[in-house]
Amino acid sequence: MTGTRKITWDGCPTRYAAGIFGDRWCFLILRDALLHAKRTYSEFLASPEGISTNILADRLSRLEAVGMLERIIDPRKASRVCYFPTRMARDLLPALIAMMVWSTKYDKHTEAPTSFAKAYQSDPLGTIAWYEAEIDRVDAAIRGGDINT
Amino acid sequence: MTGTRKITWDGCPTRYAAGIFGDRWCFLILRDALLHAKRTYSEFLASPEGISTNILADRLSRLEAVGMLERIIDPRKASRVCYFPTRMARDLLPALIAMMVWSTKYDKHTEAPTSFAKAYQSDPLGTIAWYEAEIDRVDAAIRGGDINT
DNA sequence: TATTGCACTTGCAATATGCAAGTAGATCAT
């Protein structure tokens, strides 16, 4: 990991967060898992940022190791592997959304509609609940065996 | 920057955020500026994480370039340079604090008191306002010429 | 049984980092 050295990344809350997703690729994988319903290796690989396959493998195993993703081999199709965001990852939603609100304010080329920030400001808990429900829906569909989801 | 390649980091809100502080060191510098009242090169350098001096120089200029820090040579002591967090950086406080709340929940060795998360949950705006007031205080003291602050 | 799909691994050149040492201008002490 870039700049890991011998730092103990726990202790300080900011440092702990930086240690886990203070990395562009982890960040984007979490976005894909939490916001874009991506679950498989090839889905993550297909993101427009173009992550390298070896880096993706590394980050997925790292995120699994810290407990952010749960790696599960699909029992009905053993060649398919799914990475589900855990509660730990889901609990990052408020921070992630707060960052997105910040980005929409400062990124001159933002693709996010202004309605996004407004919706969050007026009903933060509801917005988070909406994303959680989406995650539940996707996961239930896959775990329930509906492979086409 | 690690993994920069030719990616356009703007557009997507998550990617934009990742592009700017999806880097451990930028993250920690922002923490120091926003939460720990650090303003000078040597103060940032002295943080317990032990950032290398060349990396610090690189990240400070990068954060200045994107508009997160304002570099100012102290008019009363030209050998002193201060980096002030801009409004853009201050606006990151909600996201930063949300991340800290997350960290205190999942880091088994967290040094943050449980009261922190509780205070934020019960009064998020007040908590943010408190940090902003601290920043104002420090900056006013330095800009006002009180070099001992 | 061959081909394809999916999840990775491997090898290597390019890039970024960590560390130690050095530089340059401002300030301080005598």
Add this chain to the structure above:
DNA sequence: ATGATCTACTTGCATATTGCAAGTGCAATA
């Protein structure tokens, strides 16, 4: 006035990480 010190960096180089392309192995499909 001048040498020591302070502060903010820069430089050089060994090491670590990344990006890219190609390859591997198992499962499912034709």
